[in-house]
Amino acid sequence: MNWLESTQLRNWQFTADQLRRMRENNHQRSLDALQQARARSSSAASLETMDSQASGASAAPAPEPLALEEELALLKYYGSRLQHVSRELRLPRRVLGTALAYLQRAYLAFSCMEQDPQQLLLTCLYLACKIEEHYISAAELGRLTGVPADLILRTELVALQGLKFDLIVHSPYKALEGFFEDIKEAAAEAGSSEAAAAAAGLDPGMAALDELQLGKARAVAYSATDALLLSDAPLLHAPGRLALAALRSGFNKLGIKLQKYLERVARRSSGSADWQAGLAQLQAALSELDRLGAEGARSVEQEEMAAIDRKLKACRAALGGVGKEAAAAKAKAKAEKAARKAAKAAEQRSAAEASLGILPAAPAAGAAEAAAAAADGAAPGAQQPPTKRQRQGEV
Incomplete structure (x- = not known):
C-alpha cells in the first residue's frame, strides 16, 4: 500500500486546528441535544415539580x-x-494499531455523549480482527471478554458509519519493523568498520549492537509507539514519522543518539537536492511527537474516570429518554395512520358494493335460522303443515 496514494492520508490526516474544530462541533451538537431534552421534558416535569413541591x-x-x-x-x-x-488475548500488534485507529476516527464523527465508547470499544476490535485477517467471531470475542455478543454486533453499523466505511489503516508498527530491518542490513554491510557505518548513515555504536541490545531497543520503541497511539499523533503525522520517533526513543535507552540515521532517512525521503530542508522538517516533527508521546504515556486516574463516567451515564440517560419519547410518538403516529388507512379502505369497499347492488351479509344467527328452515323445507317463520297423525286426531 502506497502511503502517498492512501485514503488515510487523504481522509484521516489533519492539522491541530482542524481536529479542535471537529471535536468542538461534535461537543456542541451534544450540548444542543441535551438542551432539547430538557425542553421536551419540561412540560411533564412541571407537573411532577408541582407535586413534589x-x-x-x-x-x-x-x-x-x-x-x-x-x-x-x-x-x-x-x-x-x-x-x-x-x-x-495475545492479538498481533497490527490488530491493536487498527483498532485504536478506528476508535480515534469514529469519535471525529460523534461525541462520547452521543455514543458511549465503552460500548464501541470491542466493536472496533472486532472490525480490526476482520480487516487484519485475524478473524475472531463476535460470539468468541464476547466469551473471552465477558461482553454479550449482540452488543458487539449492535454497534457495528454505528462504528462503520463513523469510519465512513474506510477501514484500511497504515500502522506505525509495520514501519517500525522496517526501520529495524534497515538498520540490521546497513550494519551487516558496514561490518566492523566505524567509517563504513558512518558512511552508511549509522550512528556510532549502532553497527556493533547484538541481538539482545536490539531487542531492548525494540521493546522500548514498541512501548513508545503504544503511547503515541493514545495521543493525537496518528491523526497529525504519517505512520513512518511515528515509527521514527519511537525508534529514537528505543536507541536513546541504549545511549545512542540518532543523528546520522535521521540524515539517512531524510536523504531517502527528500532526495539528494533538498534533504537538509527535509531533515529540518523531520526534526521539528519528531520534537512534537516526543511531546505527544509523553502526553499519551500519562495515565488517567481511576477516581477521575469514575467521576467522568457517572456524568456520561447521566447525559446518556437524558438523551436516551428523548429517543424513547420520539420513538413512542413515531409509533403512535404510525398506528394512527394505519387506522385511518384501514377506515378509508372499508369505506371505499362499502361504496363499491353498494354501487353493484350487493347487499350486506346477513348476521350469523339469521343465516343459521335460514339454513335450518331450508333444511326443513320451509321459509323462516312460516307455519308448518299438519302431519298425518295430527289430521287423524282432528277427525
Whole structure:
C-alpha cells in the first residue's frame, strides 16, 4: 500500500486546528441535544415539580454535560483498555494499531455523549480482527471478554458509519519493523568498520549492537509507539514519522543518539537536492511527537474516570429518554395512520358494493335460522303443515 496514494492520508490526516474544530462541533451538537431534552421534558416535569413541591420533595437536577477535555480523557482511558484487552488475548500488534485507529476516527464523527465508547470499544476490535485477517467471531470475542455478543454486533453499523466505511489503516508498527530491518542490513554491510557505518548513515555504536541490545531497543520503541497511539499523533503525522520517533526513543535507552540515521532517512525521503530542508522538517516533527508521546504515556486516574463516567451515564440517560419519547410518538403516529388507512379502505369497499347492488351479509344467527328452515323445507317463520297423525286426531 502506497502511503502517498492512501485514503488515510487523504481522509484521516489533519492539522491541530482542524481536529479542535471537529471535536468542538461534535461537543456542541451534544450540548444542543441535551438542551432539547430538557425542553421536551419540561412540560411533564412541571407537573411532577408541582407535586413534589406540595409534598416537600425537590425536583431532580438536570445532568451536567461533559467538558471536551473530559471526553478526550475518556477516549484515552478506553484506548488503554483496548491495549490491555489486546495483550490479554495475545492479538498481533497490527490488530491493536487498527483498532485504536478506528476508535480515534469514529469519535471525529460523534461525541462520547452521543455514543458511549465503552460500548464501541470491542466493536472496533472486532472490525480490526476482520480487516487484519485475524478473524475472531463476535460470539468468541464476547466469551473471552465477558461482553454479550449482540452488543458487539449492535454497534457495528454505528462504528462503520463513523469510519465512513474506510477501514484500511497504515500502522506505525509495520514501519517500525522496517526501520529495524534497515538498520540490521546497513550494519551487516558496514561490518566492523566505524567509517563504513558512518558512511552508511549509522550512528556510532549502532553497527556493533547484538541481538539482545536490539531487542531492548525494540521493546522500548514498541512501548513508545503504544503511547503515541493514545495521543493525537496518528491523526497529525504519517505512520513512518511515528515509527521514527519511537525508534529514537528505543536507541536513546541504549545511549545512542540518532543523528546520522535521521540524515539517512531524510536523504531517502527528500532526495539528494533538498534533504537538509527535509531533515529540518523531520526534526521539528519528531520534537512534537516526543511531546505527544509523553502526553499519551500519562495515565488517567481511576477516581477521575469514575467521576467522568457517572456524568456520561447521566447525559446518556437524558438523551436516551428523548429517543424513547420520539420513538413512542413515531409509533403512535404510525398506528394512527394505519387506522385511518384501514377506515378509508372499508369505506371505499362499502361504496363499491353498494354501487353493484350487493347487499350486506346477513348476521350469523339469521343465516343459521335460514339454513335450518331450508333444511326443513320451509321459509323462516312460516307455519308448518299438519302431519298425518295430527289430521287423524282432528277427525
